[in-house]
Amino acid sequence: MTPIRTRFAPSPTGFLHIGGARTALFNWALTRRLGGQFVLRIEDTDLERSTHESERAVIEGLRWLGLEWDEGPHRQSEHAARHGAVVESLLASGAAYRCVCTKEELDARREADIAAGGKGLYDGRCRERLYGPDCGTHVVRLRVDPNASLRWDDLVFGPSGQDASEIGDGIIRRSDGTPLFHLAVVVDDLDMKISHVVRGADHHSNTPFQIAIHRALGAEPPTYAHVPLIVAPSGRKLSKRRDPVSIQQFRADGYLPEAMINWLARLGWSHGDQEIFSIDEIVEHFDLAHVGRSGAQADPAKLDWLNQHYLKQRPSETLFEAARPFLEAVAERPIERDARIDRLLDLLRERASRLPELAERARFALVEEISLDPTAAKKHLRPVALEPLEALIPALEGLPEWTEAALEAAFEDTCRALGDLKLGKLAQPVRVAVTGSAASPGIYETLYVTGRAWALARLRRAVEWIRERGDA
């Protein structure tokens, strides 16, 4: 079996969005499993809207996700001469013809046709006129045999396509001489020997025309697989404005690439009941036959769950690397990895689903000045907590070493000394005093990662705070 060749062909007119990322993932996974080459091709035919910035964003996004390509990035614009030559040859062979109808005329005739019950396709007015190169402003249309059957067996949708009479003679070259997307795609796929075209289902209806171009070129179309679109939580089409779609935005929001990959993989594809997939497992099992045919809504809650799952999975070292920028944003200073930070991350990784949330929960151990949550303070920093706190402080001051085990022993001793005080009666006031919040990791762990100096200072401050407030 000859190795397959696939491609991901984004247009650099925005950022890499989740639909594109998933298409890239499917192409990549298919290629890796079957063995072959995965080509990256930037479809910048539309010079007006293409920018280097978004091209870079697409590339960075793919790299971040770990979807490495074997060839490219090619730029479609670099093949302009080749596209032009192909159009000329099509013209020479009579497979294409020049059309001098203006946009206005076309619009008017289309409307009239629809009003008369027609399909609104190009009426073929210039089809037999055989205009030469000197006919003035013109476009080039493909002469599509109306009796042709433009069908293919889609690897996802099965038998697909329609009769040529439904599509009409499409344009393949603009009046300014530049090629259209359909022509460029076909020529590039041919030149790059792409064997499998895996792309969004929004191209499903475009495929017949592209097959017609292939045939005009005397070439066999590649194998096609169209993957259903990802739709917004609203159920509608993804909107770049309203919906969170940009990969870099997800990255900035603290999602891990492996979580994104897993989430995207399961949007439309399944492997029995399995939900958790490492990237290697996706490569091992990915199969177009198990890609569904209906659109899928991107569910942020599922992503959060997956993200926490991978947060819990990560080795300390890479967890720190991923969390670092977020921790530094909270601390407003550089953070180096050490045993205390590792412990902090271990405690927080099961309490947060995203990195910004994790960093925020780490605040008490990262910055010296904390603020008390009013509700928590009012509930737990009351006069009744005074005695326990004042008993605990010297016990902590006298600890030979600041370890979780030592802290636990100190708490137990203190409770015992206070007549078997319930641990909660001591732990909650301490928690609020030290973290400012009523919610934090276990109290010994919390104190350990806070450090002795900060912890004691906050405990003393809490005592003063209670005294000043009295019984209020």
Place this chain on the structure above:
RNA sequence: GUCCCCAUCGUCUAUCGGUCAGGACUCCAGCCUUUCAAGCUGGUGAGGCGGGUUCGAUUCCCGCUGGGGACGCCA
């Protein structure tokens, strides 16, 4: 308007004629517990409608409805 496609819990999905229609996320409850989580256990919750085919349809066929996509000198 024309053409194409899709249709299982709120969401992502399993099922390739016979299942109490399974799993996951979410939500709810209980357990655990120094708080919050995590974890464990349990629960709510689905085959759009109408016809066929069949001994038997979620599954196959047709229609309807609903949704999406494409009809561009965008990609």
